[in-house]
Structures are given as structure tokens and as C-alpha cells.
Amino acid sequence: MRVSLRAKLLGSVIRLFVRRRDWGEGQRLARRARRLLGAPRPMQWLSSIGLSVAEIEADGVRVEKLVPRSSTSNTILYLHGGGFVSCSPRTHRALSAVLARCTPATVYAPDYRLAPEHRYPAALDDVASTYRWLISAGVEPRTTALVGDSAGGALVLSLLQQLRDAGDPLPAAAVLLSPWADLGGTAPLVRENDGRCAMFRPENLPAFAACYANPDAWREPSVSPAFGRFHALPPLHIQVDESEVLLADARAIESAVTTAGGSCELVESSGLFHGWQVLGRFLPEARRSLEHAASFMSRSFQSSHTPQPQHDDT
Numbered sequence: 001m002r003v004s005l006r007a008k009l010l011g012s013v014i015r016l017f018v019r020r021r022d023w024g025e026g027q028r029l030a031r032r033a034r035r036l037l038g039a040p041r042p043m044q045w046l047s048s049i050g051l052s053v054a055e056i057e058a059d060g061v062r063v064e065k066l067v068p069r070s071s072t073s074n075t076i077l078y079l080h081g082g083g084f085v086s087c088s089p090r091t092h093r094a095l096s097a098v099l100a101r102c103t104p105a106t107v108y109a110p111d112y113r114l115a116p117e118h119r120y121p122a123a124l125d126d127v128a129s130t131y132r133w134l135i136s137a138g139v140e141p142r143t144t145a146l147v148g149d150s151a152g153g154a155l156v157l158s159l160l161q162q163l164r165d166a167g168d169p170l171p172a173a174a175v176l177l178s179p180w181a182d183l184g185g186t187a188p189l190v191r192e193n194d195g196r197c198a199m200f201r202p203e204n205l206p207a208f209a210a211c212y213a214n215p216d217a218w219r220e221p222s223v224s225p226a227f228g229r230f231h232a233l234p235p236l237h238i239q240v241d242e243s244e245v246l247l248a249d250a251r252a253i254e255s256a257v258t259t260a261g262g263s264c265e266l267v268e269s270s271g272l273f274h275g276w277q278v279l280g281r282f283l284p285e286a287r288r289s290l291e292h293a294a295s296f297m298s299r300s301f302q303s304s305h306t307p308q309p310q311h312d313d314t
Helices: 003-016 028-038 040-048 094-100 124-138 151-165 188-193 204-212 246-257 276-282 284-305
Strands: 051-058 061-068 074-078 108-109 142-151 171-175 234-241 265-270
Touching: 003 276, 003 284, 028 204, 040 188, 040 276, 051 094, 051 124, 061 094, 061 124, 074 094, 074 124, 074 151, 094 108, 094 142, 094 276, 094 284, 108 124, 108 188, 124 142, 124 151, 142 151, 142 284, 171 284, 188 246, 204 284, 234 284, 246 265, 276 284
Parallel strands: 074 108, 074 142, 142 171, 171 234, 234 265
Antiparallel strands: 051 061, 061 108
């Protein structure tokens, strides 16, 4: 599929103003990321038109709640990206708003604590608390999906693995948008895509990761879910561009899930940039990608309602 002129121009702007070898360390890195990442304020406001937007509290965690006009029982828990150090439900509202309308579903987006002020496991604790609060409030797991982009994708996977191991009810499906699952960026493909990725260089991954967790924890599944176990997970849908340094993570997850006997569909685009879906309806490729993800979640909700065949063992 041909890439739009708008996407090409945005990719060039990102290469020029965002991509760099050195983001700094600690607070300096976080300040730079908070200045550069996420959608601009006008886009946040325009995305809200036609939606009910409210801020609620879920077990001590601030959560943005988006409700479309055609409300259903479907629920999405959306975990925003931003390298664990930046962004919020508001900066990613253009993405969550499209999902709310297209699925359709009520979207809950926790404003989880950010590093380096709040290091691991603060973010994971916040999103786990939000999910369990939703279930305790009566939200049905079979009509619930998890969605996360970049660092949010890592949180989705870590949360799924944690819930499974604890025996908690799992959602019907999960969507991962350019997930960052190996925080140290150890796969050879990460280096191979150096210079092709419009937004990040390979050395950026450990720099951001160091703000979130100590290097000796980077291979722990609750930090880097790529090193976890992938059996008994709900169906996954993954999107990534073939130029991204995170392409290796997406492929590794797809391989691990299918090897474990699970269901995972991987969609690789070409000519886009990391996080293109954050632009929602303002970029045609983002709109199509999110509609694809919404269709996957809708099918998963319908499948979870389908009665399973009963076997007569007499």
C-alpha cells in the first residue's frame, strides 16, 4: 500500500527534530521526551469531539474514561507509550478515541506513574490495580481487551503474564502497537535497523530503560516480557513498521506465542514511523491501522460469547 504524502512529511520531520543518538540521562532524558513525544494539544481536543471524557479514580490511580455515543458493554484498557518516562492518556487521546468509536467500546486509560520519579514496578502496579478494579466493578473479561503502544505494549504483556500466573481472569484479546518487550534491545535486528527507524537509535533503548529499572532487572519478565512465558495468553494482534528498531520485539513475540500454541497475528507496515497510530484520524495510515485493531477486538469479543461445543463422554 502506498504511503501518503502526509506520512512521508511527518517521517521527515521526526527524523529531523526527534531522532538523536543521545537523549541524555535521568531527568534530562525525561524532560526532553516530555517535550517531544505525544500528540499536540489541539489534536487532543479535536479527538474528544463526540465522546464523553471524564477523569475517574480506580483504586488510587487516575484514569481517563472515554465513552462513545454508541456505547456497548465492550471495554478497552489502554496503556499509553512514552518510554516509561513521558506522555499520558491525554497525549495519546487521538489513538484511544478512534478505538472507542470504531470498536465501539468504553476506554479506560490509566495515568500511570512515570520514571525516573517513579521507577519499576510503579507503572506495572498502577495498570494491574486498574485492571483488577475494573473486574471488581463488574466489567466482564470476555468483553474486555488490553491495548498498548511501545512501552505501553510492554506493560500489556507483563500484565497478561502476571494475571495468568496469579490465576486472575484474562481479557478476551490484546493489541500491541510497536511493543517494546526487550528493554535492553539485545536482538541483532535492532542494530540492523539503525538509521532506518525514523524516531529511535539502538542506543536509545538502554538509555530510556535505565530510567525505568536497573540494568540487572532488564531480563526479568515483569520488566522485559520478551523473556517471559507465552502459554495460555489471549489472542494477540501486533502492528509494527519494518523499519523500526522494535521490529525484533514484535517478531519475537509472534514467534513465542505461536510456538506456545497461542494465537497471534502480526501486521508489518512499510514506510511509516514508530507510533504512527498516535495520530489517530489525522493520519490515514493511523486510521486504517486502528480500524484493523478494532475489527480484531470486535471479532475476539464475539468469539468469547460463542458457546463452546459440548462433548458427550457417555
